[in-house]
Amino acid sequence: MKSESPGPLIRIEGLSKWYQMGGETIKALDCVSLTVYQGDFVAIIGPSGSGKSTLMNMIGCLDVPTEGSYRLDGVEISAMNDNQLADIRNTKIGFIFQGFNLLPKLTAIENVELPLIYRGVPTRKRKAMAMDALEKVGLGERMHHRPSELSGGQQQRVAIARALAANPPILLADEPTGALDTKTGKEVLEMIQHINGQGHTIVLITHDLSIAQQAKRVIRIQDGKLYEDWSDAG
């Protein structure tokens, strides 16, 4: 794992995001600050409408802030253009979505290869990396199945493998268990904890306290502001 970077992996300072809606300005994020170090497992918990998704979009470099600074792995993100953001997403962040977001027409391994294709990894190396990632999540046997031939838990594991394949410093999980039943949800969560144990930094976004409590740090988000919940830290 890559762990030499001296500073924090994520440093958010005074970050705000405003939306214009029908002439009214909505402050989805209001001057928040957050620091995440290498190897951390942070859960961000909040009800819907709290600014959770906006924060995830910011951390995931899917959107840029209106104000404030976001340094990811020492690089300032807030002033980047679309292409630079795409590059950052490709190399620094692995996404795990609630709805899995696999491409239905591609097999498991092709899905996992996708971020590597956009990174320009040559075919042979790419296949090896994708197989590696699938084996890590225990799906070495089902590489050539399409998402529709896999169970929900398996699909989410393919998604985790896709996030892991490019070996990014941060895994960003948005309600990873939201679309799964309790049992498979638990399995997936265990896998995420396992991955964290291997040194991957994880930011998990959820509305479920019991899931958030599996993390090392829990941060509450309410009305666009963040509150660190030290008492729950594992």
Place this chain on the structure above:
Amino acid sequence: MNMYQGIKMALGSIMSNKLRAFLTMLGIMIGVASVISLVSLGQGSTQKVTEQVQSLGSNLLTVNVTGRGAQTSLSYDEVLTLQEKPGIDAVAPVVSSRVTVKAGNKNTEVTVEGTDASYETVRDFHAQEGRFLLPIDVQFRQKVALLGASTAEELFGFVSPLNNYVQINGIPFKVVGVLEEKGDSMSGANDEKVIIPISTAERILASPGVRTIYVQAESPEQVEMAEAQLEAMLTKKFKGDEDSYRIFNQQDLLESVSSVNSTLTMMLSGIAGISLLVGGIGIMNIMLVSVTERTREIGIRKAIGAKKRDILFQFLIESVVLSGLGGLIGVALGVGGAYAIGHFSDTSVVFSWDVTLLSFGFSLFVGIFFGLFPANKAANLKPIEALRFE
């Protein structure tokens, strides 16, 4: 992302919806196929007509005399003096009329042409059986005749008509030859006629005087010279009335025929080009639908690091592959169709590589041009919004 990956991705997504891909390509296929087959047919007919015109005899000039006042024709002797003019190699005067030709109990209405021996070389029209007219036939007003191939068959069936007699306007003529088959050309039915000596014709047709003269120039370069000589002579004869005669130049005829043909070909390929354009609009339509359908896919791809140009490239390649594939199938259909038409009908087909390459290139261009807008739309989608799309 490299080219190879892009093409693989595009092929994958095209293959996942084969019927739609086929229907999308159909417009381009029909466009390319029709350009190729129509142009092949057009060029084929140009070539055929050109050959026909040339088969009338090279360096040929045709003079038609309509006359002025009472002077409506030239005399045979006057025509023969033309032979001495510079640039003119040979002249074949023709006196012609419609007559009834009878052999046994069969009769037929044909054109009888009274001419002399030089007709054979000037018109490049030989006897396939027997002999052509000789100077002596003209000199002694012999009652001999050559039959056109069709006329011979009509009157005598498959029996050789040589040395048999036919009656032209009731006067018996001995058949001394049968003309070779030439098929129909612009000067009319070549195979349905009877040729007799001009001196005999002037008598029996009761219309002395030559109204048609075939003139052979010494060489293609001399055609203009010969034409000028003819004009000088005829203008003098008809006292400056230029409307009393017409000179047809083989070259002029060729040029006008080929210009008519190329206009036709242009028009046909224009229409076919429009169908290519319509095919392109079909591609754009389907690509736009496809972009909307795959908004979520685009969102996922962008979230995991696809750049704008990766998405643009993906959709552009898809539309180019669609149109290119359609173009290839169209080329196959067009070439096949042209050959089939050439094979099963007597239309001649000239296949041209230029047009094939051009129409295939145009189909690729249509793919790029009409793919650009949908691809750009896809590339400019915001990842957050695209991911939220259901």
